[in-house]
Amino acid sequence: xxxxxxxxxxxxxxxxxxxxxxxxxxxxxxxxxxxxxxxxxxxxxxxxxxxxxxxxxxxxxxxxxxxxxxxxxxxxxxxxxxxxxxxxxxxxxxxxxxxxxxxxxxxxxxxxxxxxxxxxxxxxxxxxxxxxxxxxxxxxxxxxxxxxxxxxxxxxxxxxxxxxxxxxxxxxxxxxxxxxxxxxxxxxxxxxxxxxxxxxxxxxxxxxxxxxxxxxxxxxxxxxxxxxxxxxxxx
Amino acid sequence: xxxxxxxxxxxxxxxxxxxxxxxxxxxxxxxxxxxxxxxxxxxxxxxxxxxxxxxxxxxxxxxxxxxxxxxxxxxxxxxxxxxxxxxxxxxxxxxxxxxxxxxxxxxxxxxxxxxxxxxxxxxxxxxxxxxxxxxxxxxxxxxxxxxxxxxxxxxxxxxxxxxxxxxxxxxxxxxxxxxxxxxxxxxxxxxxxxxxxxxxxxxxxxxxxxxxxxxxxxxxxxxxxxxxxxxxxxxxxxxxxxxxxxxx
Numbered sequence: 325x326x327x328x329x330x331x332x333x334x335x336x337x338x339x340x341x342x343x344x345x346x347x348x349x350x351x352x353x354x355x356x357x358x359x360x361x362x363x364x365x366x367x368x369x370x371x372x373x374x375x376x377x378x379x380x381x382x383x384x385x386x387x388x389x390x391x392x393x394x395x396x397x398x399x400x401x402x403x404x405x406x407x408x409x410x411x412x413x414x415x416x417x418x419x420x421x422x423x424x425x426x427x428x429x430x431x432x433x434x435x436x437x438x439x440x441x442x443x444x445x446x447x448x449x450x451x452x453x454x455x456x457x458x459x460x461x462x463x464x465x466x467x468x469x470x471x472x473x474x475x476x477x478x479x480x481x482x483x484x485x486x487x488x489x490x491x492x493x494x495x496x497x498x499x500x501x502x503x504x505x506x507x508x509x510x511x512x513x514x515x516x517x518x519x520x521x522x523x524x525x526x527x528x529x530x531x532x533x534x535x536x537x538x539x540x541x542x543x544x545x546x547x548x549x550x551x552x553x554x555x556x557x558x559x
Numbered sequence: 560x561x562x563x564x565x566x567x568x569x570x571x572x573x574x575x576x577x578x579x580x581x582x583x584x585x586x587x588x589x590x591x592x593x594x595x596x597x598x599x600x601x602x603x604x605x606x607x608x609x610x611x612x613x614x615x616x617x618x619x620x621x622x623x624x625x626x627x628x629x630x631x632x633x634x635x636x637x638x639x640x641x642x643x644x645x646x647x648x649x650x651x652x653x654x655x656x657x658x659x660x661x662x663x664x665x666x667x668x669x670x671x672x673x674x675x676x677x678x679x680x681x682x683x684x685x686x687x688x689x690x691x692x693x694x695x696x697x698x699x700x701x702x703x704x705x706x707x708x709x710x711x712x713x714x715x716x717x718x719x720x721x722x723x724x725x726x727x728x729x730x731x732x733x734x735x736x737x738x739x740x741x742x743x744x745x746x747x748x749x750x751x752x753x754x755x756x757x758x759x760x761x762x763x764x765x766x767x768x769x770x771x772x773x774x775x776x777x778x779x780x781x782x783x784x785x786x787x788x789x790x791x792x793x794x795x796x797x798x799x800x801x802x803x804x805x806x807x
């Protein structure tokens with residue numbers, strides 16, 4: 325009865341919804357730390373494979389570095405996307421979340437934020453260390469880390485749409501890659517381009533501004549599209 | 560003054576099915592005629608190019624295909640938007656019917672571009688901005704079709720693929736401009752279509768005829784395909800059953 329009385333009060337409230345979802349998903353993520361570690365290890369291993377594949381020539385690695393680190397970040401983000409909704413979908417929690425009086429887009433924004441804090445943010449912190457292995461200079465490291473800081477949340481936001489669309493489908497994983505990776509292209513171009521621009525002696529602000537603009541646009545649109553996709557999957 | 564037409568009447572698959580059947584010849588026959596005249600003008604009448612020889616003649620197929628590949632994606636996204644807003648089954652069927660034709664034109668544009676690039680640029684593939692964004696457009700088409708195929712329930716497939724097509728449509732210009740920006744940064748291909756010499760008018764006429772041929776062909780093929788989709792999805796209704804009974 326108390327819940328029924330409380331319902332109109334929280335109807336349509338955005339921020340409490342976001343906060344609740346962030347809190348819940350972060351708590352869940354922190355209780356499976358090993359899984360989070362595996363995501364980071366994947367990033368490190370993919371990056372390590374490139375020198376083994378193309379040879380250890382320092383000039384070549386320096387040229388490839390920004391692209392390799394960004395492509396690996398894209399793949400790591402892609403690999404972590406099923407975590408976002410799949411478990412909640414499988415045990416019916418997602419249905420309960422969709423039924424709650426909070427706006428679904430707000431709850432999903434919270435889930436995406438928690439997902440980024442658990443998988444994207446550690447990757448941003450790890451990236452300068454891996455970049456040193458590729459012989460990137462200090463200002464390039466800064467450009468890389470700042471670019472990833474602005475870019476990886478956008479990857480999580482765009483990926484959430486794909487993750488929601490492929491919920492419960494056969495071959496969901498490879499389908500998710502096909503749907504999501506083409507949408508990642510602009511982020512990759514501007515992210516790696518910012519590091520290249522630093523190398524050429526250009527200012528980083530241009531590329532970072534574009535990444536920031538993409539983040540803001542995705543922040544507005546992606547939760548709504550993801551919420552629509554979740555509702556379609558639950559129907 | 561105006562005879563009012565109830566457009567929503569034709570939003571029902573049952574009443575659109577015969578209309579589409581009547582429309583098909585009106586698009587298929589002009590498509591064949593336009594293509595015949597266009598190809599004759601382009602391959603026989605148009606003069607040989609001073610710089611590129613006869614290799615340039617592939618543009619009479621390449622350019623219309625490239626135009627259609629992008630245009631059809633927008634049309635498909637528009638049908639998807641209509642299907643989401645009006646919850647109209649026929650709109651999603653149209654989008655579903657357009658996708659393979661759009662993907663086909665994208666492949667043709669890429670393929671003929673590679674064939675033209677070999678004599679003109681000396682390479683089958685360069686990471687030119689247009690080529691790269693065309694390739695990504697192909698991935699978007701294939702993603703749309705793959706998502707449709709992966710979902711068994713038609714209504715969920717309609718709506719999920721509609722969301723995907725709309726997200727893709729917002730992204731197409733962003734991808735195009737980001738790829739251009741990337742390409743200028745890398746100083747890639749120095750030859751571009753925009754720097755080509757002005758076209759002789761006979762070539763332009765041939766190209767326009769071929770474009771209309773491609774357009775009419777796309778409409779005719781889409782109508783044929785949408786009829787098949789309608790029959791497949793409405794096979795349990797009485798009208799489709801009657802139709803099958805009459806054909807038997």
